[in-house]
Structures are given as structure tokens and as C-alpha cells.
Amino acid sequence: MFIVAKYTLVEAYKRRFILLFCLTLITSLAVGGYAAGLAVVSKQYTLAAFYGFCARIAAVTLLAGYIILNESRALESDRASLAFGLPIHRAQYLAAKWLAYLAVALVMALLAALPLTIMPVSAANLLSWTLSLYCELLIVISVSLMLSLIFTQPLLSLLVFGVFYLFARGSGEFARHSGHILDTHPGGLDTLMAWTVKAATLIVPTLGEFAPAVLLLHEHPAETAWLPLLTQTLLFTALLLAVSAERLLRKQF
């Protein structure tokens, strides 16, 4: 198990994944700097918020893309025999991969938070942002691993991930909106649509409330609802890992 985790980390290092992420962070800083240039007041907070948003999107897309492309290739029938030739259980293989990516995500979250330490962001907001980014990356890892086990085509996995991510980010607002529609009792197709959307929002985490840029936009420490955030992360991650384990055990190599 340890060897699988070790080689996953070595592969990430050799492919210069973290270096690529650092380059996207520099680009995010440039975007933040441009936005700060447009602002009339609160330039530093504008810089922090735009940087935070771009860094988060960069972390999510890079990590998901990396895991999906890497794992889809590793699980190709001619390569999988190499990995599963090791004397470990398939569930252990999955756990090792997951833990290795968890370590990569931790480095990414800390690197993303680093430039914010020299910006006028309160310590409480910085901590909230970093921790919730890590929680979001945890979900991204689990979704990406699951998708690469379900679909053999990485392009399809990436597409499904994109749809999932966009829907999960807007799910909080979609739930509020459909709830409002249902309160007005429109009847017919509108009610059906509203129920469908509301039901769909229940099976995805509310990613819009994870590390929002507004945490970095204001001086005052914002309150983060940790309990729902951590509960969603733990339950959703456990669910996806269970699905991934089941898929891996059933897979014929």
C-alpha cells in the first residue's frame, strides 16, 4: 500500500504537477492585480478576492484533470496488470491512491494560501478559506477517482466532472430558487421542474459555500458554517469512496 502511495507522489513530482500549479498561482495573482487596478478603493481586498477565486478554480481543474488523466491511463487493461500484480488488495490500492492525492491537495491548499498571508486578510478568514479549499479538494479527489473508475474515456470523465462541479457550485442558489418557486405553488410542469432541481441539489455538496471569494473581500471576519461544511465533506467523500471501491472490485482486468 505504501509503495503505491509513494509512487503516486513521485509521479506527481516527476510530472512537475506542483510547478504547474505554482505557475497558475502566478497567473491568478496577475488577474487579481489587474482587478485591483480597476478598483477605486479597497484595492488590496479586491486583489485577494480575485486571486482567491482564480487560485481555487485553478486548483480544482488542475487536480481533477491530473487525477482523471493519470488514473484512466493507469487503469487501461494493458497497464492495470502491472499495478495489480503487487501483493495488495484492490481496496488498499484505492486507499493508497486517495491518501497520496490528499497529500498533494494539502500542498496545493497551503501554496494557494501563501500569497494571502502578505495581503490584509484577517487570520480567521484566511484559515476558513484555506480549510474550506482543502475540503473542496477532498471532494474533487473523490469525484475524479470515482469517474476514472466508472468511465474508460477520460474525456467523458472530464465532461461529467465539469457538469458536476458547475452544478455543485450553484446548488445552493438552485435549491433556494426552486424552494421559492415551490412556495408559490405554480402547479404543472413548473412544480415538477422545481422538485427535480431541488432533489438534484440534495445529492451534491453545496460547493458555492466552500471558500467563497467574499471571505477575502472584506475586512471583518466572516462566520463560516463549519458543521454543515465538514459533514458534507465527510459524508460525500465516504459515499464516493464506497462507490469507487465497489467499481474497482467488480472491474475485470
Added chain:
Amino acid sequence: MAGDSLTLSHRSRPALAALTLLQLGLLAGFVAAKLLTAPGVAPLKDVPPPVSAEDIRLLALGEAGLAAKLLEFWLLTFESQSGRIIKYESLDYDHLSGWLETIQQLDPLSNYPSLMASGVFIEVNDDRRARKMIDFVHRAFLMAPQHRWRWQARAVILAKYRLDDLELARRLARDLRIQAADHDIPGWARDMEVLILQEMGEFETARMLVGNLLNSGAVTDPDELRFLTTKLKELSGQPLHK
């Protein structure tokens, strides 16, 4: 075999030269087409009707605060269009005011909408439009007096000097004083109403107001106490020094 050689044969050289020429010709044609179809001078745009904060929240995918920031930047771009600086008089201020409301709802903690209304869009040679901006600042102040008293104080000054409307300035200053009782608003902002009343010639009301402020015990700052005591004497027609 000679036919399988990877080196460039003499026969393929003319074909490569022709391809290079074709590439250059196509590039020149592309540039010429771009020059011929260069966009003309774009017509000036007006501010479109505002979109509700709920609709923007749906599109913002959980980043309502950032969406508000982008809308702020976008509203400021109406001043300069296609390299031309346009006057605010040509903009629809009903729509503008609606967008400011939307931004405020998207990010309730932001002071930017009040700043834009009282510092940027107020610079218009049309009293009706300027009043709309002051009205927006007033409404935003009443929603969060603690955070937006600065812009309300600015609105008082603008109503007095920019619009020359002392009645409006007094109404704004009165709300500033009323809200100061429950919020941490500095004394100088609270006392603006006294100065406006004095300007209006309503000495009796001003005297009563200063007397009430002094008797209420709300004023603790020695400098403000001195100012109000002096003002009370001035309003009572008493000499400043015995």
C-alpha cells in the same frame, strides 16, 4: 531503397517552395480581409435595465460577492466607450440606480455602491439624476447606518452645496442624527443637522435640537460638548464671551 529515404528529394523542393508561397499568400489575404472588415465606430451604449440580484446569484455559482465586484467595474466602464469619454447625462439613471441596488443586495457589506453614487455618478449636470444618486445613498444608509454613515454625511453636503436644497439636506442630516443614537456614528456627523437648520434660519429649532443633544447625555466628547455649548450661546443670541 532510394524511394524510402527520409532526406528531402530534389523533386519535393519545388512543392515545398510553392507551399511556403501559398502560406504567405493566405496570411496576406487573411490580414487584408481583416483590414477590409475592420469594425466601424460602435454606437454609444446606455445602461441596460437592471437584472435582479436573485437571477445574478443563480449565474454567479456561489460567488455573489465577486459578481458584485465585476458589476461595479462594468458600471464604471460606461464612462469610457470605444475610446470616447461620454457624459453621464446621456445615461439612464433609473437603470443605473437599479444596478446599484442589485450590487448592494449581492454584497450587503460593500460600500462601493454608495461610493460610486456619491463620488462618481453624482458628477452630472442634471439635478434630477443627481437626486436619484442621493436618494440611493440615503436608502443604502438606512439599511446599514453603521457602515454607510460616511456616504450619508457626504450626501448632506452634496444636497446643500451641489443641489442647493437645504430642505433635502436637513432631512438627510436628521436621519443621520436619529441613527447616531443607536450606532457608532461620530459627533460631527450627528451635529450636521444643527448647521443646516442654522443655514435655513430656523434658529429656534436649532436651539432646541442642541439643547436636547446636550441634555440627553449622549454627547461625551469634550470638543463636541464645547462646540455645542458655543453653538447654543450663538443661537440664543448671547455673547460668546462674558
